[in-house]
Amino acid sequence: MIRFLRLERRGAGAMPSGSSIFFIVPTLLLTLYLSGRSANHASKGDMAENWRTFPKDFIIGVGSASYQIEGGTKDDGRGESTFDRFVKTSKDTPVNGITYENADVSSDNYHHLEEDVKLLKELGVDFYRFSISWSRILPTGDIRNVNQAGIDHYNRLIDLLLEKDIKPFVTMFHWDYPQPLQDLGGWTNPVMVDYFVEFAHLLLKTYGDRVKLWLTHNEPRLFSVGAYAKVSLNYPQLAPGIIMPGIAEYLSVHHILLSHAKVYHMYDKQFRPHQHGKMGISLDTFFYRPQTPAEEEARDRLLQFHIGWIANPIFGTGDYPEIVRRIVDENSKKEGRLTSRLPRFSDQEIRDLKGSADFFGINHYTTYLARDDPNVVSVPSIERDAGVNLEFDPKSKVAGPFWLIYEPEGFRELLNWLKKEYNNPPIFITENGCSQTGKTLTEELNDDRRIGYIQAYLEQLLKAVNIDKVNVTGYSGWSFMDSFEWDSGFNERFGFYHVDFKDPKRTRRAKKSASFYREILLSRFLQPQIQNGTHS
Numbered sequence: 001m002i003r004f005l006r007l008e009r010r011g012a013g014a015m016p017s018g019s020s021i022f023f024i025v026p027t028l029l030l031t032l033y034l035s036g037r038s039a040n041h042a043s044k045g046d047m048a049e050n051w052r053t054f055p056k057d058f059i060i061g062v063g064s065a066s067y068q069i070e071g072g073t074k075d076d077g078r079g080e081s082t083f084d085r086f087v088k089t090s091k092d093t094p095v096n097g098i099t100y101e102n103a104d105v106s107s108d109n110y111h112h113l114e115e116d117v118k119l120l121k122e123l124g125v126d127f128y129r130f131s132i133s134w135s136r137i138l139p140t141g142d143i144r145n146v147n148q149a150g151i152d153h154y155n156r157l158i159d160l161l162l163e164k165d166i167k168p169f170v171t172m173f174h175w176d177y178p179q180p181l182q183d184l185g186g187w188t189n190p191v192m193v194d195y196f197v198e199f200a201h202l203l204l205k206t207y208g209d210r211v212k213l214w215l216t217h218n219e220p221r222l223f224s225v226g227a228y229a230k231v232s233l234n235y236p237q238l239a240p241g242i243i244m245p246g247i248a249e250y251l252s253v254h255h256i257l258l259s260h261a262k263v264y265h266m267y268d269k270q271f272r273p274h275q276h277g278k279m280g281i282s283l284d285t286f287f288y289r290p291q292t293p294a295e296e297e298a299r300d301r302l303l304q305f306h307i308g309w310i311a312n313p314i315f316g317t318g319d320y321p322e323i324v325r326r327i328v329d330e331n332s333k334k335e336g337r338l339t340s341r342l343p344r345f346s347d348q349e350i351r352d353l354k355g356s357a358d359f360f361g362i363n364h365y366t367t368y369l370a371r372d373d374p375n376v377v378s379v380p381s382i383e384r385d386a387g388v389n390l391e392f393d394p395k396s397k398v399a400g401p402f403w404l405i406y407e408p409e410g411f412r413e414l415l416n417w418l419k420k421e422y423n424n425p426p427i428f429i430t431e432n433g434c435s436q437t438g439k440t441l442t443e444e445l446n447d448d449r450r451i452g453y454i455q456a457y458l459e460q461l462l463k464a465v466n467i468d469k470v471n472v473t474g475y476s477g478w479s480f481m482d483s484f485e486w487d488s489g490f491n492e493r494f495g496f497y498h499v500d501f502k503d504p505k506r507t508r509r510a511k512k513s514a515s516f517y518r519e520i521l522l523s524r525f526l527q528p529q530i531q532n533g534t535h536s
Helices: 027-044 047-052 082-089 113-123 148-163 179-183 191-207 220-228 248-275 293-315 322-334 347-353 382-386 409-421 441-445 448-466 512-523
Strands: 059-063 127-131 167-173 213-218 278-284 287-290 359-363 367-372 388-391 427-431 472-478 497-499 508-510
Touching (some): 047 448, 059 167, 113 512, 148 167, 213 220, 220 278, 287 293, 287 409, 359 409, 367 409, 448 512
Parallel strands (some): 059 127, 278 359
């Protein structure tokens, strides 16, 4: 999880504080207590509080990503990934004021599978969202070189989860892929579509008998902009770190979309009839408010460039939004180009893309103010095409890290926007959370600010579901445990479980938020008040 934004800080408030004695209520006593309390709520028939109950079939879990959590980058035949190469070649490049760290060990989940699955069971989750390392399965990216040790690793993880009655929820591509494929041009090269389809076929054939929830891609927009085209900052932020703005990000997203549609239809025809699973795609979905009522059009334009760019081909018309097509075509012509920087889909590709998902995965963290700014950057890029600048609301508070603003009401607004824009599709919240760091272990374990954030965002989610009738079916808190946070390295802690990165054993400790989350999972009810950390 990472967010790339060009922000102007204008009077953002101080980070809210919170501290209390860390405690974990024994599971048995907590279960009895919550059972009685939930019954009391139901018997009261208090209509004002009914929205606080999660729907019967709503599932709740946590997530992670292979490069962020696994470690073991040189173990058991795993090949070099784009991030392995990137973090080492970028080691002398300051990123957010620090030197780029690597995830060679990270949380060392690769060597702690049994322990970590036990933690997931203790937490009480319905599912565990994780990604499969492409480089661990296909070290060179080529289907002729399958790494059996990698295959066995994920077989073991999936079987351990199922033994604990935890649903495996697999992301096929979460930003790391074999470096040899990047040597061919990566996602800017159309051959990546075929390589991804082969990788996906192997995963479905191998694991689809047990995995019933799939995501093809995680955040295609953020990946493509961060990996190939970010121009408002002076350094690359994601592997492979190639800066070709205005061209590469559009090519990357185009090929990712085509690969998604091909895999979806392959699953639908070859695997779904006997595997009976569901497949979607996960998009990053900030929400934006206009700085002034006069800038409503700028906000709407930004939503189409940030969300509609990916969502409209799948959940809308099958093609890019009209406003995105028109602006990029016009700008390309003004730049003296004979063709548009935004690629075109064929008629068949449009038909294949439209409706190619069983659910709409969204990763949501925050809301910003949008200000019309045609000169937001000076070079051709998606940022210049969108022509909108993002700023902090001066009344807002930082939730953590610096880019993540506490704006829970925007979550409900976003969900209602998606409902209206795409005819209320099935939505799955695939990421939501904030970080909390501290100077001492005690401060990091007592993560009241994270609890306050999750509480507030879940309140808005439940209002959207139970009052506004937005079709949301699941929620995944980010993240399972502290891990490598991309350009923030190990400086940001998003986990329900603390990891001691200075300890060779990578000791895990439950944070206070784990107790809070477990309570929700047991009761399926969100209490109106929480211990400390509640935001006013």
